[in-house]
Amino acid sequence: MSKIVTEIELRAPLDNVEEGTLEFEGKRYLDGRASDPRELGWMCGAPPPEDRRVTFESDTSFDFPQKRWSLSHMRELVATVNVWRGQGTPSQFEHSDKSADIDALAFADGDGRIRRFDGALLDTYADGIVVLHRGRTVYERYFGALEPQLPHACYSVTKSYAGTLTAAFVQEGVLDDSKMIPHYLPELKGTAWEDATLRQVMDMQTGLAHTEEYTDERSDVWAYRIASGRRPRPAGYLGAQTLCDYLRTVRKQGTHGEVFAYKTVNTEVMAWVMACVTGRSFAQLLHERLWAPLGCEEDGYVIVDPAGMPSAGGGLNATLRDLARFGELIRREGEWNGKQLIPASVVHDVQRGGDPAKFPYKGLPGYSYRSMWWVSHNELGAIEARGQHAQRLYVAPKAEMVIARFASHPLASAGHSDTISVPQMLALGRMLRE
Amino acid sequence: MSKIVTEIELRAPLDNVEEGTLEFEGKRYLDGRASDPRELGWMCGAPPPEDRRVTFESDTSFDFPQKRWSLSHMRELVATVNVWRGQGTPSQFEHSDKSADIDALAFADGDGRIRRFDGALLDTYADGIVVLHRGRTVYERYFGALEPQLPHACYSVTKSYAGTLTAAFVQEGVLDDSKMIPHYLPELKGTAWEDATLRQVMDMQTGLAHTEEYTDERSDVWAYRIASGRRPRPAGYLGAQTLCDYLRTVRKQGTHGEVFAYKTVNTEVMAWVMACVTGRSFAQLLHERLWAPLGCEEDGYVIVDPAGMPSAGGGLNATLRDLARFGELIRREGEWNGKQLIPASVVHDVQRGGDPAKFPYKGLPGYSYRSMWWVSHNELGAIEARGQHAQRLYVAPKAEMVIARFASHPLASAGHSDTISVPQMLALGRMLRE
Numbered sequence: 001m002s003k004i005v006t007e008i009e010l011r012a013p014l015d016n017v018e019e020g021t022l023e024f025e026g027k028r029y030l031d032g033r034a035s036d037p038r039e040l041g042w043m044c045g046a047p048p049p050e051d052r053r054v055t056f057e058s059d060t061s062f063d064f065p066q067k068r069w070s071l072s073h074m075r076e077l078v079a080t081v082n083v084w085r086g087q088g089t090p091s092q093f094e095h096s097d098k099s100a101d102i103d104a105l106a107f108a109d110g111d112g113r114i115r116r117f118d119g120a121l122l123d124t125y126a127d128g129i130v131v132l133h134r135g136r137t138v139y140e141r142y143f144g145a146l147e148p149q150l151p152h153a154c155y156s157v158t159k160s161y162a163g164t165l166t167a168a169f170v171q172e173g174v175l176d177d178s179k180m181i182p183h184y185l186p187e188l189k190g191t192a193w194e195d196a197t198l199r200q201v202m203d204m205q206t207g208l209a210h211t212e213e214y215t216d217e218r219s220d221v222w223a224y225r226i227a228s229g230r231r232p233r234p235a236g237y238l239g240a241q242t243l244c245d246y247l248r249t250v251r252k253q254g255t256h257g258e259v260f261a262y263k264t265v266n267t268e269v270m271a272w273v274m275a276c277v278t279g280r281s282f283a284q285l286l287h288e289r290l291w292a293p294l295g296c297e298e299d300g301y302v303i304v305d306p307a308g309m310p311s312a313g314g315g316l317n318a319t320l321r322d323l324a325r326f327g328e329l330i331r332r333e334g335e336w337n338g339k340q341l342i343p344a345s346v347v348h349d350v351q352r353g354g355d356p357a358k359f360p361y362k363g364l365p366g367y368s369y370r371s372m373w374w375v376s377h378n379e380l381g382a383i384e385a386r387g388q389h390a391q392r393l394y395v396a397p398k399a400e401m402v403i404a405r406f407a408s409h410p411l412a413s414a415g416h417s418d419t420i421s422v423p424q425m426l427a428l429g430r431m432l433r434e
Numbered sequence: 435m436s437k438i439v440t441e442i443e444l445r446a447p448l449d450n451v452e453e454g455t456l457e458f459e460g461k462r463y464l465d466g467r468a469s470d471p472r473e474l475g476w477m478c479g480a481p482p483p484e485d486r487r488v489t490f491e492s493d494t495s496f497d498f499p500q501k502r503w504s505l506s507h508m509r510e511l512v513a514t515v516n517v518w519r520g521q522g523t524p525s526q527f528e529h530s531d532k533s534a535d536i537d538a539l540a541f542a543d544g545d546g547r548i549r550r551f552d553g554a555l556l557d558t559y560a561d562g563i564v565v566l567h568r569g570r571t572v573y574e575r576y577f578g579a580l581e582p583q584l585p586h587a588c589y590s591v592t593k594s595y596a597g598t599l600t601a602a603f604v605q606e607g608v609l610d611d612s613k614m615i616p617h618y619l620p621e622l623k624g625t626a627w628e629d630a631t632l633r634q635v636m637d638m639q640t641g642l643a644h645t646e647e648y649t650d651e652r653s654d655v656w657a658y659r660i661a662s663g664r665r666p667r668p669a670g671y672l673g674a675q676t677l678c679d680y681l682r683t684v685r686k687q688g689t690h691g692e693v694f695a696y697k698t699v700n701t702e703v704m705a706w707v708m709a710c711v712t713g714r715s716f717a718q719l720l721h722e723r724l725w726a727p728l729g730c731e732e733d734g735y736v737i738v739d740p741a742g743m744p745s746a747g748g749g750l751n752a753t754l755r756d757l758a759r760f761g762e763l764i765r766r767e768g769e770w771n772g773k774q775l776i777p778a779s780v781v782h783d784v785q786r787g788g789d790p791a792k793f794p795y796k797g798l799p800g801y802s803y804r805s806m807w808w809v810s811h812n813e814l815g816a817i818e819a820r821g822q823h824a825q826r827l828y829v830a831p832k833a834e835m836v837i838a839r840f841a842s843h844p845l846a847s848a849g850h851s852d853t854i855s856v857p858q859m860l861a862l863g864r865m866l867r868e
Contacts (some may be wrong), residue, residue: 275480
């Protein structure tokens with residue numbers, strides 16, 4: 001297949017096309033197979049032809065289907081800082097291949113449609129998936145532009161890394177989650193966080209005059225992204241020059257501690273506290289506490305803002321296997337080859353979850369949120385790290401299972417993939433548990 | 435020492451200061467010790483204070499002394515592509531420490547002043563140095579912001595990597611260096627390279643209407659850098675958008691094949707030919723032919739332009755030890771652990787050098803230039819890869835010695851460091867040869 005569609009066709013939703021497309025919210029997009037970036041020729045050639053280039057400055061890097069290339073090549077678009085794996089030998093997972101059984105696994109999606117596991121991956125625009133069961137690799141697949149050694153954008157899966165580290169420092173007495181944010185960051189006096197505790201920030205229970213709508217470019221989350229170096233600056237841009245400058249502009253609205261409200265800026269504040277108190281950047285902490293002791297296979301990296309601050313809200317990029325290693329660490333309650341890298345109490349606290357009464361989020365019924373993790377409270381005891389365009393780390397202790405999954409779904413919001421993925425992951429856990 | 439000088443003092447040459455400074459071309463600069471970026475606090479803090487930030491967009495990233503931080507942190511400023519080391523175990527050099535003897539080695543610099551080896555490193559703003567003798571590490575030092583695992587800007591040392599690969603492809607029959615450039619790149623018909631052979635390009639014997647003066651921002655080399663993503667674009671920039679677009683604008687002046695004339699754009703044309711013919715990017719080729727088979731310790735990276743093209747003229751960043759591995763490969767005439775990674779004839783051809791009559795460059799008397807290497811024709815049979823701000827790879831077969839040296843000298847041009855370094859490297863070779 002070497003179908004080439006024109007730029008105009010690619011930028012606009014595709015009408016009058018049925019085969020090789022999927023419809024979301026009244027618009028048609030190339031499907032998981034037809035949007036394969038290699039087949040479409042994105043960034044192929046020396047140099048790539050103009051209508052096949054993904055350039056950061058054009059602000060189309062993250063349009064669909066360009067993002068099917070971009071999410072596996074973020075560092076080729078923006079400035080990044082390395083997360084060093086160290087000099088040790090990579091840890092290895094034994095293999096116990098169950099591909100045939102897993103591919104054929106049938107399950108009913110949220111709309112009642114019976115799907116196969118393999119087809120469901122394509123329909124959720126998976127770029128790759130690794131499944132561990134009892135610490136062994138039972139399933140591993142790559143699609144699109146992803147390769148085993150290539151880091152992929154984690155987006156908000158980053159938050160669960162940051163939340164885990166912060167919770168560890170709280171447990172170890174380095175941080176006190178009952179303190180108000182200005183105790184650590186006097187710079188944030190007079191902002192929304194003036195009277196928010198670190199714990200409220202960790203649990204996204206702050207009242208902020210800050211909107212986070214990925215489909216509306218007027219939403220505050222877009223201004224945050226521009227300030228933090230993750231979107232190009234419009235000509236004559238006079239807004240906040242750095243991530244920390246931006247955080248200083250956020251004002252309070254409502255009450256802290258009352259209700260879950262997902263705002264990425266909370267994660268940046270949390271990570272800023274951690275950096276100030278430890279004297280270590282987020283990238284250094286990831287290296288010291290996770291990448292090196294876990295024996296990660298490849299270096300990761302984090303997008304930095306113009307002042308060199310790594311974005312803990314969504315800037316991490318890691319390989320699929322290294323994401324799976326983190327998941328396996330959490331499944332093992334923070335213990336890795338005889339060493340306790342993260343206190344077990346941190347994992348237990350996340351698994352207990354937050355107060356469901358403070359979690360009004362309808363998209364994930366029965367869930368709660370704790371220390372930047374999504375807690376399913378389901379029969380598998382699963383907790384999830386979740387990032388836009390369908391990034392997932394699914395840790396299911398009662399099935400002894402970890403699923404690491406990267407994707408480049410056309411839509412930022414999770415609804416369309418969750419309808420398929422939530423029952424898909426549950427079905428796989430049930431199968432492996434038996 | 436925790437001397438902090440103000441932004442204004444740093445930007446301007448320092449007058450009325452003697453201690454801790456050096457004078458070049460009538461201006462005073464902080465010396466190698468006083469310009470230590472950690473001591474000065476560059477990019478320290480979360481976020482770093484405004485007067486200690488190195489930001490790409492401000493176009494001060496490569497001012498002195500900021501560059502003492504920047505050259506060890508290029509990827510935190512610009513977009514880059516990874517040069518993967520692969521999954522193998524790193525190759526190791528045995529150690530045979532001769533630090534004390536080498537530190538104390540006395541030699542006369544070009545002005546007749548007697549210096550010690552260790553002091554000379556400080557006075558040439560070394561960021562690090564590794565010396566191999568008979569394949570063993572005899573000396574290894576890090577200064578400034580450099581660490582063993584951090585890649586440092588190679589600048590034009592990159593050219594010798596690219597020249598070696600191109601010469602290998604010529605030797606292997608993949609490329610024909612007698613062909614005119616448009617044979618491979620029809621895009622360059624009508625440009626300076628229309629009637630230049632690949633060999634003339636490889637040896638920098640082209641007549642180009644293109645100036646390369648690092649001290650004059652009106653020089654063409656600055657426009658090339660802006661187009662290739664290595665300098666920020668001024669507001670309203672309407673010039674070439676990509677490296678290849680830029681190359682298409684270069685016109686002929688003079689005659690090809692007559693005389694050596696150092697123009698970085700030749701290297702970009704050479705690497706573009708290699709990428710087109712092999713179907714592999716420069717970064718992929720570095721991985722396949724050098725980084726993986728050499729057992730490099732860390733991934734390297736290359737700065738990319740807005741179309742994703744790696745800059746072969748000066749965009750490579752590598753660790754000091756991995757640079758030394760490349761030098762040792764050349765010293766071993768392309769053989770590594772029983773495998774011929776680069777044909778020995780490529781190394782022999784470089785060692786024979788170019789025609790000294792076509793090398794009018796007064797800065798390095800007796801030298802010639804071949805396949806993007808500088809050929810000393812000295813008693814050690816040394817060839818050099820040379821990059822601005824005093825980057826060096828010095829391969830001296832008759833002393834069985836390799837010197838890899840990174841630096842962040844205030845001046846781009848090599849004169850002030852060569853006055854010290856050329857006799858310094860020769861003296862070390864003589865000492866080790868005995």
